[in-house]
Amino acid sequence: MSENSSKVTADHLRRDAYLYVRQSTLYQVANNTESARRQYDLRGRAVALGWPTDKVIVIDIDQGHSGASAADREGFQRLVAEVSLGRAGIVLGLECSRLARNNADWHALLRLCAFNNTLICDEDGLYDPATINDRLLLGLKGTMSEAELHFIRARLQGGLLAKAARGELAVRLPIGLVYDPAGNVALDPDSGVRSVIARLFNTFEATGSATATVKAFAAEELRFPARHLTGPHAGELYWVPLRHDRVLFMLHNPRYAGAYFYGRRRQVTDAAGNHRTIVKPRQEWTTLIPGAHPGYISWEQFETNQATLSANAAARGEDRKAGPAREGPALLQGLVVCGKCGRRMTVRYHRRCNATLVPDYACQREGIATGTPPCQTTSGAGIDAAVADLVLQSLTPLALETALAVTAELVQRAAEADRIRATSVERARYAADAARRRYLAVDPTNRLVAESLEADWNHKLRELTDTQDDYDRASQQDAATLNDQQQQRIRTLAADLPALWHDPATPMRERKRLIRLLVTDVTLIRSSEHITAHVRLPGGQHHTLTVPLPLRAWEAHTTAQTTIVLIDQLLAEHTYDETAAILNAQGLTSGWGKPFTVPSLTQLCRARNIPSLRDRLKDAGMLTVDEIADELGVTPATIKRWQRRGTLTGRRIDGRREHLYHPGQTRPADHRNTRNDAGTRTVGGTCHHENNTESGKNAATSQGGAV
Numbered sequence: 001m002s003e004n005s006s007k008v009t010a011d012h013l014r015r016d017a018y019l020y021v022r023q024s025t026l027y028q029v030a031n032n033t034e035s036a037r038r039q040y041d042l043r044g045r046a047v048a049l050g051w052p053t054d055k056v057i058v059i060d061i062d063q064g065h066s067g068a069s070a071a072d073r074e075g076f077q078r079l080v081a082e083v084s085l086g087r088a089g090i091v092l093g094l095e096c097s098r099l100a101r102n103n104a105d106w107h108a109l110l111r112l113c114a115f116n117n118t119l120i121c122d123e124d125g126l127y128d129p130a131t132i133n134d135r136l137l138l139g140l141k142g143t144m145s146e147a148e149l150h151f152i153r154a155r156l157q158g159g160l161l162a163k164a165a166r167g168e169l170a171v172r173l174p175i176g177l178v179y180d181p182a183g184n185v186a187l188d189p190d191s192g193v194r195s196v197i198a199r200l201f202n203t204f205e206a207t208g209s210a211t212a213t214v215k216a217f218a219a220e221e222l223r224f225p226a227r228h229l230t231g232p233h234a235g236e237l238y239w240v241p242l243r244h245d246r247v248l249f250m251l252h253n254p255r256y257a258g259a260y261f262y263g264r265r266r267q268v269t270d271a272a273g274n275h276r277t278i279v280k281p282r283q284e285w286t287t288l289i290p291g292a293h294p295g296y297i298s299w300e301q302f303e304t305n306q307a308t309l310s311a312n313a314a315a316r317g318e319d320r321k322a323g324p325a326r327e328g329p330a331l332l333q334g335l336v337v338c339g340k341c342g343r344r345m346t347v348r349y350h351r352r353c354n355a356t357l358v359p360d361y362a363c364q365r366e367g368i369a370t371g372t373p374p375c376q377t378t379s380g381a382g383i384d385a386a387v388a389d390l391v392l393q394s395l396t397p398l399a400l401e402t403a404l405a406v407t408a409e410l411v412q413r414a415a416e417a418d419r420i421r422a423t424s425v426e427r428a429r430y431a432a433d434a435a436r437r438r439y440l441a442v443d444p445t446n447r448l449v450a451e452s453l454e455a456d457w458n459h460k461l462r463e464l465t466d467t468q469d470d471y472d473r474a475s476q477q478d479a480a481t482l483n484d485q486q487q488q489r490i491r492t493l494a495a496d497l498p499a500l501w502h503d504p505a506t507p508m509r510e511r512k513r514l515i516r517l518l519v520t521d522v523t524l525i526r527s528s529e530h531i532t533a534h535v536r537l538p539g540g541q542h543h544t545l546t547v548p549l550p551l552r553a554w555e556a557h558t559t560a561q562t563t564i565v566l567i568d569q570l571l572a573e574h575t576y577d578e579t580a581a582i583l584n585a586q587g588l589t590s591g592w593g594k595p596f597t598v599p600s601l602t603q604l605c606r607a608r609n610i611p612s613l614r615d616r617l618k619d620a621g622m623l624t625v626d627e628i629a630d631e632l633g634v635t636p637a638t639i640k641r642w643q644r645r646g647t648l649t650g651r652r653i654d655g656r657r658e659h660l661y662h663p664g665q666t667r668p669a670d671h672r673n674t675r676n677d678a679g680t681r682t683v684g685g686t687c688h689h690e691n692n693t694e695s696g697k698n699a700a701t702s703q704g705g706a707v
């Protein structure tokens with residue numbers, strides 16, 4: 001103690017003593033009271049060294065925080081602050097190196113203590129970091145403390161990992177799997193749970209999409225089981241609506257395929273001290289043992305599901321390759337590739353006037369990224385129809401008969417090849433037998449000869465094994481042939497396919513799934529005359545289709561040429577309203593499929609330069625009401641009245657009783673007897689005025705008109 005006491009100077013005692021108390025976990029805080037008691041006892045130590053009780057400050061706000069990093073330990077940070085401000089004469093802690101579990105934090109604290117002439121004290125002794133011996137000792141303690149932590153962890157995890165590698169480490173099982181009394185993994189004994197889980201996998205297999213699975217469950221109001229993990233109801237079932245994340249969890253979990261796995265995830269810590277869990281690639285998992293216990297799906301199905309999910313995920317990523325088939329009518333969604341730049345084309349829809357959705361295929365990814373116009377855009381309706389035709393034609397019963405015949409021939413050839421391979425196995429077996437007999441026949445005391453014969457025998461045996469392996473592998477490849485029942489099913493399907501395809505009740509999504517089975521992709525090139533589509537089939541063949549460019553909107557709505565000719569003929573004799581009535585009576589329509597009206601007919605004739613009845617009569621020399629009124633020297637109203645009375649002849653030119661008048665007509669002789677009532681006195685006056693000059697003017701006009 002004397003040596004210890006000699007380190008304490010008046011300068012130290014002038015400042016405060018800091019006692020740092022810490023328990024790493026809440027469990028330790030609650031249960032490891034012994035350690036806590038020892039930590040608080042250090043207060044007595046400080047008093048013994050000469051600090052008055054009121055100058056011993058206890059920092060214990062870090063209770064329940066792990067010491068592995070200082071980042072979120074407020075108490076440790078306060079300790080560091082007090083030391084660096086020179087307020088601490090001594091720092092006390094149980095096993096002082098555990099003040100900081102992290103070596104970097106510890107060395108920082110040591111350096112600060114050395115600068116500020118602060119002592120460090122633990123159960124073992126008193127240290128002055130300013131002296132080299134003590135600092136070395138403290139540094140060593142810190143290093144050992146970190147190493148100790150590492151070894152504890154390694155021992156704990158080593159045991160776990162060894163067990164996990166053998167597939168014996170019991171981990172919590174997902175819903176649907178349970179441990180039986182013997183500790184083996186089994187399917188849940190509750191048949192309700194089993195059937196719902198099986199249904200989830202079946203629905204995903206049928207729809208190929210996790211979202212569609214969730215929707216299907218929601219549509220059928222199916223609920224999904226879960227178990228209480230803790231609490232008074234631990235182990236009991238409850239039922240919740242199925243969620244998308246749950247479906248993904250189930251599909252990605254190898255245990256449903258009967259595989260044991262361990263170490264699929266890893267925790268990473270970034271520079272800011274945040275923890276994050278990442279899923280490792282499969283080859284880095286600690287353990288993966290397929291077929292370890294019963295499951296709901298086969299391992300092959302599990303792999304297929306993973307492939308489907310990653311293809312679906314890619315649909316949202318860089319390249320929209322074959323996302324799940326959706327409801328929209330674009331048949332080639334996800335299959336169309338731009339023939340100009342090789343990028344995948346996206347689907348857009350526009351609505352025709354009759355409200356049907358029409359797909360367009362657009363190569364716009366690069367355009368969007370660079371703010372330039374789309375690479376190419378083309379209407380999809382014609383292409384969809386052509387590709388569907390191609391597929392239906394290539395699946396006719398006749399085509400399939402040919403395919404089946406070819407298959408039969410392949411089977412026959414495979415059988416021949418099999419016989420040939422079998423003979424080579426036979427030969428190898430004979431050679432091995434012969435070598436064996438030679439070895440057995442030799443005198444065992446003739447060691448040199450016996451050894452070489454034995455080597456030869458071994459060599460022949462290895463050759464036999466290799467040949468047998470080759471034979472087995474080749475036979476398995478050939479084994480994939482069709483039996484009669486399968487062939488019959490294929491024939492039936494081919495006959496039914498067109499009907500199924502054209503059935504309006506078949507959802508678009510199913511057509512798309514069919515197309516995806518039968519077509520790998522379609523490359524489109526749009527030229528100024530037509531669209532070329534290269535259709536690639538899974539077998540490797542490809543077809544080239546040429547589809548005419550779709551009509552532009554105005555072209556699609558052009559009135560038929562025969563109708564135009566008829567309109568031209570009718571207008572020679574009929575007004576617009578009469579013509580429209582005749583056309584509608586014949587059931588003819590405009591380019592928009594609508595009956596004709598006077599305005600629509602007028603517009604059409606103006607656009608097509610078809611002269612109206614009025615134009616034609618005008619060209620033939622007939623006069624307007626103003627012209628004839630001028631000629632006869634009367635008002636237009638008078639002309640109309642005369643026309644109504646039949647004293648002037650004309651021709652009706654529209655539905656509003658407007659007329660054109662034949663040229664060369666004269667005033668009716670009795671026009672003065674026209675009824676003049678009070679309302680038309682002014683007109684009468686005019687008439688009177690006209691009367692004065694009537695004879696001469698009338699004669700002149702008549703002559704003029706005759707000329």
Ligand SMILES: [Zn+2]
Binds near residue numbers: 342
């Ligand atoms: Zn392009």
